[in-house]
Amino acid sequence: MDAHKLALAIGTVAVLAVGAGSSVALAHTLDGAGGAPRAAAAGTVPAEPGRDVTLRAGQEAQLSTKDLTVRYTRLVEDSRCSEHVTCVWSGDAVVAIQLSQPGRGEQTAAQLHTGRRGPHDLTYAAAHVELVDVSRAGERITLRVS
Numbered sequence: 001m002d003a004h005k006l007a008l009a010i011g012t013v014a015v016l017a018v019g020a021g022s023s024v025a026l027a028h029t030l031d032g033a034g035g036a037p038r039a040a041a042a043g044t045v046p047a048e049p050g051r052d053v054t055l056r057a058g059q060e061a062q063l064s065t066k067d068l069t070v071r072y073t074r075l076v077e078d079s080r081c082s083e084h085v086t087c088v089w090s091g092d093a094v095v096a097i098q099l100s101q102p103g104r105g106e107q108t109a110a111q112l113h114t115g116r117r118g119p120h121d122l123t124y125a126a127a128h129v130e131l132v133d134v135s136r137a138g139e140r141i142t143l144r145v146s
Helices: 003-022
Strands: 026-029 037-040 044-047 052-056 062-063 067-076 092-101 106-113 120-124 126-135 139-146
Touching: 003 026, 026 120, 044 052, 052 062, 062 139, 067 126, 067 139, 106 120, 106 126
Parallel strands: 044 062
Antiparallel strands: 026 037, 052 139, 062 067, 067 092, 092 106, 120 126, 126 139
């Protein structure tokens, strides 16, 4: 392997390693005593009933009035029309979420849709969860939990 190809391979591995590290849901911070690293729950977003909350993949919303969290797991499928293109059908984005009641140790997984092909809302643990929006690239979703 010549030097150019070797440098390209090393650069690619470095970029992939940095990208993988940025997807970790927990952030390490320094505590006040001695500077030892500790894990902080950077992936939890507070949510108020009936208000929209936006989550990135891996983040979860903690409903302030109930023992309920909703985690955005991933974009499952996206057949929506691309930007700057006129389509006959608007398409459908499908997202996977995980709902849990940490205090009870219960959880379930579900998929929500932006189109007519499947459900865009559900009820879990006496809470209504509605998919409001999915960003163009699918990296963020907006939910309304009440």
